[in-house]
Amino acid sequence: MSLLSVLLLSILTGSALCQYYDYGSYLEPSNLLGPSGPNCAQDCDCPMNFPSAMYCDNRRLKEMPSIPPGIKYLYLQNNQIEEIKAGAFANVTDLRWLVLDSNRITSSKVEKGAFDKLASLERLLFSYNELTEPVGPLAKSLTELKMIGNKLSKIPSVTMLGLANLTSIHLQENELTSESIAGAFEGLTSLHYLDISQNKLAKLPAGMPKSIQMLYADDNNIDSIPEDYLSKLPQLQYLRISHNELADAGVPAGVFNVSTLIELDLSYNKLGSIPEVHENLENLYLQVNEISKFDLGSFCKIIGPVNYSKLKHLRLDGNHLTRSSVPFDASNCLRQAAELTVESTD
Template identity: 30%
Template sequence: MMMYDSAVWSPEPCVTCLCSSGRVVCDEATCPPQRCPRPFTPEGECCPVCSDSGDGLDLSGDSLAPSEYTDLHQKALPRTATGREHESEEEDSGEKDGEKRQRKKSTERRQPQGAHSEERTSEKEGKPSHEAEDCWTSREEVEKEAHRSPNQESEEEEEEGEGCFSGGAQLPPLPSACSISERKISCINAKLTKIPDIADPELRSLELIGNAIHCLPDKAFQGTPNLERLDLRKNAISSSGIGPRAFKALKKLTHLYLDGNSLVEVPPALPPRLLELKINENNLQSLEEDSLAELQQLLILELEGNRLSESNVSPLAFAPLRSLTHLRLGQNRFRIIPQGLPASIEELYVENNQIEEIKETSFNHTRNINVIVLHHNKIEEDRIDPLAWIHHENLESIDLSYNKLYHVPSYLPKSLLHLVLVGNRIERIPGYVFGHMKPGLEYLYLSFNRLSDSGIHPVSFYGAYHSLREIFLDYNELKSIPCGISRMTSLRLLRLNNNKIRRLRRERICGVENRDSRLEHLHLENNYISVRALSPYVFPCIRSHASIVLKPQKVK
């Protein structure tokens, strides 16, 4: 068995071991003498205690029977006498202060919430520290417990609720599949069915991925108030299983991941300091006006793989998200661009929806938007309004792959640098379609379309001759190298593989002047080129012949 440094465990009753810098240090519990007529050792304890009320805890009322005292002893002693006795034993044994602190810290982190850590005292006044104030209320609690009738107990249990929200039996310690580091606990595929009962104010990250957790009670995270990252992906959490105050204690939480659960709505009362919220692959069926009302600091929101559409998402749902920069709504049921996008948005992902048109008002208030991803929708070029995005000055990347485009859309943003049109039905690149762009398009991907020689004109790339760095024209129907390639002074990568090219014309790459080309990669494989008949100087402007890929070729 391998343990972390400073780990504490008990190999047998009344023996405690500590892992210290590669050494194992074990101590056997020393019991103080008891001066009472009838001492006895309760079940599960190492040291005898007095059965008389005058010598033990100061309980009011009648003395308890030994069997009744055992239950109270297990609840009360870890908070009072046992902690003080154990502390004095450590001092008597001459153990170093640093080693004691490491042992106490490690023990606290590995105990369930009910098993409280050792009592902490002030060095100057001998009083309990602020962190341990709750440890000194046990006498009143024990007295209340001793005088509680069975009827009162059942009434209190009914008030607490049933199922997820009942008090229930205390959870066992963390399973062996969990790993524990300085400020992080990770329980991945650990077969947990409930949130583990952890009491560690110093814990910052809790991963509970791939378990069978189905509910989050109101007090689920009461023992970890300083969590900053909570990962609950791939569980069975339902909306009805989340208590209205489940996240109330997590005032410092900044990252919350709920992907792969069974939520039908956004959980209530989310921590207001959240910076990142992911609820992908659930069953969200609506976003109300107040669903995200408190998340004014949120930067990243991901709601992919749900059942959202313009009919069940309020136009005001995103209004409170004044700081939002990244929004992912892919794999939903939108037919139009969602309304009411925040002005702060920089990247929008709405791929794999059913979007059919881009309206003039779609991006009216998103002047900071930089990336729009719309692949796998149903957009046709004549359903993109001319004023939808042409005047945007920050929009640099658009992905319209796998839509229903027949030619490269006109009225593209003048600031565009990166255009992806893979997998459409494009037959033509209109002349001057890139002419208005400044500083100019740099990356153009047109793979898997229907481009032929007649669909590319001498002025199709006008405006991009000095800016284009990469062009993908593979898997089309071209029979020769397109016009305009030789005029591209910045081109580094050209893909023409898997077309119908038979003849290579030198001037189409090098131009009439044969000036040096900057091409570093030219792909011409899987065409109909006769490699053996090619002159070794077919492209004299290309510095390295290793840059040209010609094999294999198709059989005629």
């Protein structure tokens, strides 16, 4: 089987906007910032050209170093640290960024009160450790929380209580269930981005704040979506539910027909038909489902000078469709499309 791209109006010349954050951009190599200051912890670098940062990454550290006053950006990723004691940050109450990715820290080895005095903390990166529950309480100044690749099985509702500045949460590759995160994000009035991919969710999370713009739930066990779920999220623009268990019976008619959505990814599910979407949708990914009919009514109820779909990219490869499945008048409805991909059996 070969892939056949049906170009409706023009050739695709751009690439899709990547919504994932590049955390490497946070890190400036310490060896490019000049010699280290005299008060720096042993085995770490505190560049005199960037005196508010301390680089302790990739040093095979087994315990937290002593942190001198004045440090606001602390990089401790890729070590062998196992515990954080209550007084670990006593000298740096003005710490802004704390990067603890890829260590061996367990929840039981984070002493009570370890983060209590970090009243100015903005970014906490705590991925690829061995946490079974989130650390806290956390500063109300926090804007970004990253706990990818731990062993989290629940997010208690009190964990994020009062975090009105939190805009971005990454919880991929954990052991979270729908019940264990129900209500966990309520009250996060600034939350724009939530990634809960690669967990054990059977449903999309309940109690989502109205501020959410990007919701990613790929690689779970989601088999249905409540009829009014998206209508309660008036700012949602990007929704990804690929690699789940969605079938037609679990997708109410019109559930995705909301005007705010720009991108919808339903690839690698069990859908037998193309769901109805709003004319404002620009990117729709439906590859590798069980779709056997190209229903133009899913995109356009009325076709006219000002009534047409805004779709630019439509993926339908890996279904039961061929080139001949595309209706002759599809170009009138999908007049802005740059790419429409189906699978050819010719």
